[in-house]
Amino acid sequence: MRHIISILMENEPGALSRVVGLFSQRNFNIESLNVAPTEDSTLSRLTVTTVGDDRVIEQITKHLNKLIDVVKLVDLTEGNHIERELMLVKVKALGAQRDEVKRTADIFRAQIVDVTPSVYTVQITGDAGKLDAFLQAMAPIGILEVARTGVSGISRGDKILSL
Amino acid sequence: MELLSGADMIARFLKDEGVEYIYGYPGGAALHIYDALFRQDDVKHILVRHEQAATHAADGYARASGKPGTVLVTSGPGATNAVTGIATAYMDSIPMVVLCGQVASHLIGEDAFQETDIVGVTRPIVKHSFSIRHPSEIPTVLKKAYYLAASGRPGPVVVDIPKDMTAPTERYEYVYPKKVKLRSYNPVTRGHTGQIKKAVEMMLKARRPVFYTGGGVVTGQACEGLTDLVQRLGYPITTTLMGIGAYPQSDRQSLGWLGMHGSYESNMAMHHADLIVAIGARFDDRVTNNTSKFCPTAKIIHVDIDPSSISKTVRADVPIVGPAGSVIDEMISLVQGREPANPDALSEWWDKIEGWREERRGKLYDPSEPGEPLKPQQVVETLCRVTRGEAFVTTDVGQHQMFAAQYYKFDKPNRFITSGGLGTMGFGFPAAMGIKLSYPDDDVICITGEGSFQMMMQELSTCKQFGVGVKIVNLNNGSLGMVRQWQDLNYKSRHAHSYMESLPDFQKLIEAYGFTALKVERHEDLEPALERAFAHKDELVFLDIYVDPREHVYPMQVPLGSMRDMLLSKTERT
Ligand SMILES: Cc1ncc(C[n+]2csc(CCOP(=O)(O)OP(=O)(O)O)c2C)c(N)n1
Numbered sequence: 001m002r003h004i005i006s007i008l009m010e011n012e013p014g015a016l017s018r019v020v021g022l023f024s025q026r027n028f029n030i031e032s033l034n035v036a037p038t039e040d041s042t043l044s045r046l047t048v049t050t051v052g053d054d055r056v057i058e059q060i061t062k063h064l065n066k067l068i069d070v071v072k073l074v075d076l077t078e079g080n081h082i083e084r085e086l087m088l089v090k091v092k093a094l095g096a097q098r099d100e101v102k103r104t105a106d107i108f109r110a111q112i113v114d115v116t117p118s119v120y121t122v123q124i125t126g127d128a129g130k131l132d133a134f135l136q137a138m139a140p141i142g143i144l145e146v147a148r149t150g151v152s153g154i155s156r157g158d159k160i161l162s163l
Numbered sequence: 164m165e166l167l168s169g170a171d172m173i174a175r176f177l178k179d180e181g182v183e184y185i186y187g188y189p190g191g192a193a194l195h196i197y198d199a200l201f202r203q204d205d206v207k208h209i210l211v212r213h214e215q216a217a218t219h220a221a222d223g224y225a226r227a228s229g230k231p232g233t234v235l236v237t238s239g240p241g242a243t244n245a246v247t248g249i250a251t252a253y254m255d256s257i258p259m260v261v262l263c264g265q266v267a268s269h270l271i272g273e274d275a276f277q278e279t280d281i282v283g284v285t286r287p288i289v290k291h292s293f294s295i296r297h298p299s300e301i302p303t304v305l306k307k308a309y310y311l312a313a314s315g316r317p318g319p320v321v322v323d324i325p326k327d328m329t330a331p332t333e334r335y336e337y338v339y340p341k342k343v344k345l346r347s348y349n350p351v352t353r354g355h356t357g358q359i360k361k362a363v364e365m366m367l368k369a370r371r372p373v374f375y376t377g378g379g380v381v382t383g384q385a386c387e388g389l390t391d392l393v394q395r396l397g398y399p400i401t402t403t404l405m406g407i408g409a410y411p412q413s414d415r416q417s418l419g420w421l422g423m424h425g426s427y428e429s430n431m432a433m434h435h436a437d438l439i440v441a442i443g444a445r446f447d448d449r450v451t452n453n454t455s456k457f458c459p460t461a462k463i464i465h466v467d468i469d470p471s472s473i474s475k476t477v478r479a480d481v482p483i484v485g486p487a488g489s490v491i492d493e494m495i496s497l498v499q500g501r502e503p504a505n506p507d508a509l510s511e512w513w514d515k516i517e518g519w520r521e522e523r524r525g526k527l528y529d530p531s532e533p534g535e536p537l538k539p540q541q542v543v544e545t546l547c548r549v550t551r552g553e554a555f556v557t558t559d560v561g562q563h564q565m566f567a568a569q570y571y572k573f574d575k576p577n578r579f580i581t582s583g584g585l586g587t588m589g590f591g592f593p594a595a596m597g598i599k600l601s602y603p604d605d606d607v608i609c610i611t612g613e614g615s616f617q618m619m620m621q622e623l624s625t626c627k628q629f630g631v632g633v634k635i636v637n638l639n640n641g642s643l644g645m646v647r648q649w650q651d652l653n654y655k656s657r658h659a660h661s662y663m664e665s666l667p668d669f670q671k672l673i674e675a676y677g678f679t680a681l682k683v684e685r686h687e688d689l690e691p692a693l694e695r696a697f698a699h700k701d702e703l704v705f706l707d708i709y710v711d712p713r714e715h716v717y718p719m720q721v722p723l724g725s726m727r728d729m730l731l732s733k734t735e736r737t
């Protein structure tokens with residue numbers, strides 16, 4: 001099963017490489033990874049999506065917790081959560097394609113954020129499934145380039161991941 | 164307030180931390196630190212002849228004393244030479260702090276002379292690592308390093324120190340930090356009481372229980388408690404190679420050690436048990452054999468300080484995360500005044516175990532007659548007798564290691580010192596050196612093979628410089644015996660590169676360093692040679708003992724089998 005694990009870690013040099021290294025060292029799988037500072041400048045938040053059965057996920061969370069730089073973590077997929085990813089896509093936009101792209105973008109509530117005579121750059125946010133669907137819809141028109149942030153997530157309701 | 168340079172802070176910190184010996188080797192990036200060591204007398208520096216030996220010596224000391232060992236090396240090749248020793252310590256959870264010189268900060272990343280990203284290189288084999296970014300942080304970073312190395316599940320910690328951090332001209336305030344706190348690191352101090360109660364109930368109701376304990380009991384200094392608990396219940400106990408001596412091996416309840424070359428009765432008892440009480444052991448593949456056939460009828464209680472060790476390879480029915488010591492103490496207080504519920508089943512269980520013991524009594528190996536080559540097993544048995552089972556015994560890796568573990572009997576922990584997890588040839592001699600320096604009044608023996616010894620024999624020079632009187636027992640079978648054994652069993656005796664056709668004359672080699680070497684080829688020479696060697700209390704003596712090269716280590720678990728599937732000799736199988 002796919003899991004989204006959110007990690008608060010010390011904003012120290014090398015911390016990220018320890019997390020990434022752990023995954024390759026122990027043969028765990030990483031589907032996507034995203035990391036950025038938080039409102040507390042001493043902490044960064046890292047979100048990793050991974051696939052594995054319960055035993056593997058248990059090992060992943062235990063080994064992550066063991067890293068000295070990891071302060072706290074949560075497996076978001078254990079409860080209700082919000083999952084978002086941002087994607088920027090360059091698509092071909094010539095003649096009739098220009099309208100087609102615009103229409104499809106509207107359906108997905110995506111925005112066209114940059115325009116040239118032959119190319120549209122579209123920005124879209126949503127869960128990974130929505131982004132995949134958008135790419136599928138655009139494929140016949142001609143996708144030129146894709147940049148995805150990887151999944152970021154947060155739990156629903158009052159539950160908070162903090163120090 | 165005291166102003167010190169980074170280098171002086173390191174020397175001062177080591178003193179304040181109570182470090183007696185550091186093992187190291189100098190070089191450009193570490194020279195400020197070496198100069199600071201030169202100007203003080205509190206911390207003694209042992210100059211090894213290869214950085215790997217420094218790590219093994221510090222490791223040996225740590226295993227014997229329970230305190231972190233300290234290593235100092237220079238950048239680049241100095242640091243990379245230490246890697247094998249760091250990995251060795253990591254695999255066996257040994258506390259160690261490795262201080263590595265590094266090129267000056269402004270040169271990092273420029274492929275400067277002797278620059279290696281040692282933090283990167285060692286990342287998968289350390290508990291944690293630090294890079295010093297300002298001289299003023301040296302005291303706290305070092306304190307954190309020692310704290311992390313020794314607490315929780317211990318392990319090696321690397322501290323990377325760019326040369327400019329130790330410059331003699333820059334001075335900062337030095338205060339010894341008595342305590343440090345890390346918000347992201349809080350090792351558990353006790354187990355979950357509900358789980359412990361549940362475990363104790365299962366223990367009391369068991370019909371065929373076995374204790375299976377490992378190095379965690381030794382590092383957790385919980386051996387007395389363990390012995391008390393096991394004796395109160397009257398249950399059998401087997402330990403891992405790393406756990407040898409945690410429970411007195413001469414006691415009736417001890418089945419010896421288990422696993423690939425473990426005792427017949429240990430492996431049989433494990434296989435037939437209905438309850439396994441695992442404490443500070445990690446169910447590694449050299450113990451379990453095929454996990455899908457592992458102990459089919461047993462429920463498993465697993466106590467470990469590291470949650471990631473629990474249910475990693477074998478699912479625990481009752482997991483308990485906590486330090487061995489406090490969990491065992493809590494178990495004792497719950498067992499107090501109570502009796503096991505099934506005395507009849509237990510006495511049947513013991514009958515079965517005694518039966519297994521009887522089956523193999525006197526059949527473990529064929530002692531040879533005078534005139535025939537000595538058997539390595541005989542040598543270790545005699546060695547144990549001559550030293551009354553009281554020595555510190557380190558080993559290298561191979562057949563001799565297994566024979567040492569099988570035939571030297573340990574009643575105390577921290578005495579059998581071996582590279583269990585990584586299986587590092589070259590470990591034994593420097594480890595013995597590290598122990599002897601801190602335990603000068605004890606006999607310290609390195610049981611080695613001619614293959615392994617040659618991996619670290621340059622340390623003879625260190626022993627000469629510092630007067631280190633270890634005894635080296637070379638079980639010389641003229642081949643890489645363990646490799647040869649596997650080739651006999653799996654490759655139709657095609658001995659690809661398991662020969663040593665150009666062995667040195669060890670006697671001359673040892674004498675070149677000014678030490679005594681005794682060559683033993685005949686039965687009647689063995690005991691007198693050992694007596695003679697140990698009469699030279701404080702001198703290094705090398706015993707070159709020629710043993711039968713055709714000997715195999717048995718029992719030996721059959722690959723992909725269960726615990727009870729074993730070869731018992733060249734012709735017998737369970
Ligand atoms: C550094 C290292 N290289 C290779 C091995 C693989 N290995 C395991 S045992 C062994 C043979 C050891 O020979 P020796 O020291 O003579 O011991 P013996 O088995 O003959 O008693 C080898 C090569 C190892 N464990 N460590």
Ligand SMILES: [Mg+2]
Nearest residue numbers: 612613642644
């Ligand atoms: Mg040999």
